[in-house]
Amino acid sequence: MNIRQRLVIAFLLASAFVLYPNYDLTLPAHFPALKYPLKQNPLHPEAIQLGRLLFYDPMLSADSSTSCASCHSSYNAFAHTDHKLSHGIGDRVGNRNAPALFNLGWQPLFMWDGAHRSLDMQALAPISHPKELGFSIAGVVQRLQGNPQYRSQFSRAFGDSIVTGEKVLKALAQFQLTLISAGSKYDKVKQGQAAFTAQEAKGYKLFLEHCNSCHAEPLFSNYRLASNGLPPDSLLQDSGRMGVTRRAEDRYRFKTPSLRNLSYTFPYMHDGRFQTLSAVLNHYSSGISEAAKPDHPLRVPLHLSGAEKVELISFLRTLNDSAFVFNKAHAFPMELKTYWKR
């Protein structure tokens, strides 16, 4: 091999590196190992950008009116603040509160009832649900294939412009994997960069004593399914996990949500019934319903004094991550507007 040939090969290798650099997902040192199998969907900046465009694009809904972001807004930690139940196309109201989206790479199950095991595939549920985006993945693929800008973006992300269901779902998953919330005061305390106030420290102690078995730090959830004793809603009649497994013991079991970013994600619970954290703590103190067959840790009411409730809420506020919520890399991509000019 002569020098010219070597230079050509070196140039091609360098070009490949520039065109297809891998995206290095920064994993918080105090988090456990990532559950998402990155080897099956290696992150790429252009695929992440494609996923971001898709996440915000109402083209994913049947009538092009509603996007994923309609119910998962970045400034609400990707929940839908002040909305009890999700809103879909045609002003249709769903059956559950839109869950906040962050730290998804550590979650083994998705949806309130844990119906989906794969971050990639869970997007099929909102795309096709008649009360959400009301469309189909086949329809989404056909629509995107007809858009020259999307074809170009698919080419940059995956090496060719052919749109497939697999690529759409993988791109959406890649964007969502970048939604990592680990910049709260709690995280800074864990990293030795900040200290709790006396009130927060007392709240942390109460948290470890009463809450950590289900809302395990540092993700602030064990992501298991449990009944937390909420009185069943006679209107929604949501049986939770039982709707998936058909097992009576799973009635009223829902996935334990993370307690991070609570100031941005109210109302709380799977049906958004509680507007405030005080109302949540009151439920655990005196609102547990035996009819909902609460799981073991909640069979004993949480007897907290008024001062203790204030301390616990003070600690929970240290889990707010404003850097995550206002991260512009997660916000609406202004270039998406050019995709709509057709």
Add this chain to the structure above:
Amino acid sequence: MKLPLLLLPFLFPFCSHAQQQISVQPHWNGAVLDSGNWFPAAVPGDSIRIDVLRFYLGIQPSGAAEITEQHLVDFTRSDRMSFFTPHDRFRVLLGVDSLIQVSGAAGGDLDPTLGMYWTWQSGYIHLKLEGLLRTADGAEMPFNYHIGGFEGKHNTLQSISIDSSGILKPNLAYLFSVLNPHEQPVVMSPGAKALLISQYWKDCFTTKP
């Protein structure tokens, strides 16, 4: 250089992979199963029309721990009624491997745009069978069977045998001799009913006309 070139045709067979063709020929007691045709059902006077018959075949090579190939068969598309496998010794399974079920988005025959993935929960539909039942008085009622499930005791993945011809001949008449759409017109979620139908479906492949 000439000698190695002359040897190439003799060496080539040892370098290539054996290709085995697998064909699927669904029938109704020996009659070709065409969409749009009515076939006599087990209940006298009733007849059945199959509109959708789509199912997965998995190839597990001898010595492999898992299925390495998944093929979607669709009786309305001739290009989906046969395929080649590079393996000469393998096991054929009806359905999608449980590892694939939880491995995220996949392409090709497993692309979710093909309508064989449950959107409301994890998992591929192993068998999608839809059609109409017409009773003696002319009334028509639809039936829909979306059979799947890969967890625990309701795992609907079934193994079937295949002979050297490479031809699979499921007899749909058998399925409707043990499954009565009058009593059970819809099964579209995993569970005991789906498991039972997956066992009937397996038996279709061994039932002779």
